[in-house]
Amino acid sequence: MNALDISDLYKSFGATPAVKGISFAIREGEIFGLLGPNGAGKSTTINMIAGVVRIGGGTVSAFGFDNQTDYRQTRRLLGVVHQELVVDNFFTIDQALKIHAGYYGVKDDPAWRQLLIDRLGLRPHLGKVMLKLSGGMKRRFMIAKALIHRPRLLILDEPTAGVDVELRHGLWEFVREINRQGTTILLTTHYLEEAEQMCDRIAIMHHGDLIALEPTHELVRKLSNRRLKLWLEEPLREIPAALQPYTPELQDDGGVLLLNLPAGQSAGALLRLVAESRLPIRDFETDQSGLEDVFMQLTGIRGDKHVAAE
Amino acid sequence: MSRPSEPQFHSWLPFLTLLRKEVLRFRRVAIQTLLAPIVTASLYLFVFGATLGNRLSVLEGFSYAQFVIPGLVMMGVINNSFANTSSSLFMSRYLGGIVDLLVTPVTPPQFILAYTLAAMLRGLLVGSVVLVISMLFAGLPWVFPLLAVLMAVIASFLFAQLGLIAAIYAHNFDTLSVYTNFMILPLIYLGGVFYPISILPEPWATLSYFNPLFYLIDGFRHALLGVGDTGFAVAFGVSCAMAGVVFVWAAWLIGKGYRLRS
Numbered sequence: 230m231n232a233l234d235i236s237d238l239y240k241s242f243g244a245t246p247a248v249k250g251i252s253f254a255i256r257e258g259e260i261f262g263l264l265g266p267n268g269a270g271k272s273t274t275i276n277m278i279a280g281v282v283r284i285g286g287g288t289v290s291a292f293g294f295d296n297q298t299d300y301r302q303t304r305r306l307l308g309v310v311h312q313e314l315v316v317d318n319f320f321t322i323d324q325a326l327k328i329h330a331g332y333y334g335v336k337d338d339p340a341w342r343q344l345l346i347d348r349l350g351l352r353p354h355l356g357k358v359m360l361k362l363s364g365g366m367k368r369r370f371m372i373a374k375a376l377i378h379r380p381r382l383l384i385l386d387e388p389t390a391g392v393d394v395e396l397r398h399g400l401w402e403f404v405r406e407i408n409r410q411g412t413t414i415l416l417t418t419h420y421l422e423e424a425e426q427m428c429d430r431i432a433i434m435h436h437g438d439l440i441a442l443e444p445t446h447e448l449v450r451k452l453s454n455r456r457l458k459l460w461l462e463e464p465l466r467e468i469p470a471a472l473q474p475y476t477p478e479l480q481d482d483g484g485v486l487l488l489n490l491p492a493g494q495s496a497g498a499l500l501r502l503v504a505e506s507r508l509p510i511r512d513f514e515t516d517q518s519g520l521e522d523v524f525m526q527l528t529g530i531r532g533d534k535h536v537a538a539e
Numbered sequence: 540m541s542r543p544s545e546p547q548f549h550s551w552l553p554f555l556t557l558l559r560k561e562v563l564r565f566r567r568v569a570i571q572t573l574l575a576p577i578v579t580a581s582l583y584l585f586v587f588g589a590t591l592g593n594r595l596s597v598l599e600g601f602s603y604a605q606f607v608i609p610g611l612v613m614m615g616v617i618n619n620s621f622a623n624t625s626s627s628l629f630m631s632r633y634l635g636g637i638v639d640l641l642v643t644p645v646t647p648p649q650f651i652l653a654y655t656l657a658a659m660l661r662g663l664l665v666g667s668v669v670l671v672i673s674m675l676f677a678g679l680p681w682v683f684p685l686l687a688v689l690m691a692v693i694a695s696f697l698f699a700q701l702g703l704i705a706a707i708y709a710h711n712f713d714t715l716s717v718y719t720n721f722m723i724l725p726l727i728y729l730g731g732v733f734y735p736i737s738i739l740p741e742p743w744a745t746l747s748y749f750n751p752l753f754y755l756i757d758g759f760r761h762a763l764l765g766v767g768d769t770g771f772a773v774a775f776g777v778s779c780a781m782a783g784v785v786f787v788w789a790a791w792l793i794g795k796g797y798r799l800r801s
Contacts (some may be wrong), residue, residue, distance in 0.1 A: 280641060280642055283796060302644075311635075319564050332556055332639075332640065334549045334550060335549075336546070336547075
């Protein structure tokens with residue numbers, strides 16, 4: 230059974246379509262990344278899945294339950310970490326966790342609550358109201374809150390936006406851990422390197438459309454460019470005509486030749502041409518561009534490897 | 540860390556939790572939500588009961604303190620029921636906390652019921668304390684005690700619904716303050732809290748019959764003192780009809796998720 234089935238999902242705000250009839254499924258147990266530039270429709274999609282935004286058209290079902298007709302079932306099965314920090318000044322975080330379990334119709338399970346508190350490093354802050362927590366602690370608390378009713382699908386909408394590197398790594402490690410325990414993960418992030426490392430499959434949205442959906446390594450393999458770097462024994466004065474289709478580039482006064490292998494093309498033909506050209510090769514190196522370049526190629530927008538854009 | 544087996548779902552727990560949370564919320568700021576309105580009403584009682592009241596007589600056979608007490612009790616009930624739902628829901632919308640609730644299995648009927656019961660509790664609590672304090676100033680005949688309780692319950696229910704409606708329509712704190720200060724407050728003051736409308740000159744006396752709050756205040760006073768500007772059945776009937784209309788209105792807004800879900 231799929232954790233999530235989305236079919237022809239559509240939403241417009243006024244005359245502006247935000248999500249244009251997208252369809253995809255998330256398998257139970259996988260970590261699924263939904264990427265895209267700002268305004269692509271990711272958060273609208275997630276909010277329609279969670280029930281915060283009304284569905285304009287199409288269907289969403291979680292673990293076989295329709296989120297319109299069986300919304301009490303689907304909401305019990307989902308945990309959502311919203312992108313925006315939700316601030317509450319009335320209750321301590323320990324009280325808020327108990328209250329949140331109750332909202333989901335689940336009796337407080339002290340052992341599970343304590344486990345989340347410890348794993349997310351919240352214990353020193355239990356008596357504080359959320360307003361008094363640092364940004365990083367607020368994020369951790371929101372994750373604990375989303376997990377308190379033991380959801381089968383955890384939705385993380387930019388969970389590490391504005392969070393320092395150490396905490397980001399800690400949070401991703403925790404996400405991997407709960408995934409290993411059987412929780413399916415749907416996440417959005419601007420940190421493309423992390424998405425590449427974390428996600429089993431990736432979907433890319435742009436202007437409300439789904440423009441790619443592949444296993445992460447397939448997406449990178451099919452769409453990213455590979456580059457062959459050759460160190461030559463003698464400087465090359467003239468590039469052989471046969472290598473011109475590979476957009477050759479000479480560096481170090483002709484001592485280094487760079488050849489680009491277009492996406493989806495086998496390396497065999499290029500290697501044969503290099504051999505036939507009898508170039509005096511001293512050494513070689515290949516590298517492959519990552520998800521960052523795939524993202525840029527598909528959307529025309531550079532994602533942010535280091536700093537959250539939102 | 541291992542994920543325990545799926546927990547059992549208790550279908551009324553979301554409602555009970557939301558109700559408990561709403562009660563805890565106003566208890567957490569009890570100085571503002573309970574003590575302040577009680578002090579305000581007590582000051583009114585002191586001014587009109589122990590000082591000016593001796594020089595005023597508006598209803599034959601009753602002191603002014605006896606006349607004004609039912610109005611002040613009802614004012615406490617109305618103001619606090621309205622303030623509880625309007626401030627709680629509006630703050631949730633304003634600070635974004637409402638999404639925490641919207642993603643949960645809390646149903647629209649549970650949502651309305653929990654907010655309403657908490658607001659009624661606060662309104663009736665303030666009204667009860669004001670009534671107890673009023674005993675220091677004057678005794679009341681308590682002609683129809685159960686009907687008095689019923690009128691207070693209807694008033695608290697009605698204004699809990701109006702508070703929900705106001706919180707949904709309000710764009711900002713200013714709008715919410717307009718509803719409170721320019722609509723609710725004048726209607727209360729002109730609805731017969733401090734005087735019987737029968738002593739007003741025309742057209743004000745007739746116009747007062749179009750003030751919906753008049754029926755709540757007059758019905759409550761009628762049940763306590765045995766006399767009023769209008770028959771109890773009329774006051775009760777109009778109050779029930781108004782409560783029904785605002786409930787349907789609030790239920791429609793919340794069921795639809797109007798301004799709650801985009």
